[in-house]
């Protein structure tokens with residue numbers, strides 16, 4: 001859910017999470033965009049979906065892989081950018 005009233009948005013951007021195209025706005029964190037679009041975060045060893053826990057960079061539950069570099073990052077601390085590609089299964 002995004003606040004829709006009495007707020008200003010950054011420029012609209014498009015990113016890809018596990019091949020799914022997501023619309024977001026500059027200034028948003030990747031985790032915000034993923035939550036808004038109900039995109040899956042990583043899975044545990046039993047294949048069950050995990051989600052955000054702390055939303056402040058402490059727990060690593062939101063760890064994703066940024067492509068093409070393969071760099072691991074916390075979605076809750078990573079700002080979106082246009083054309084960004086992300087995987088959650090890495």
Ligand code: FES
Pocket residue numbers: 051052053054055056057058059060061062063074075076077
């Ligand atoms: S949700 Fe805990 S580090 Fe991102």
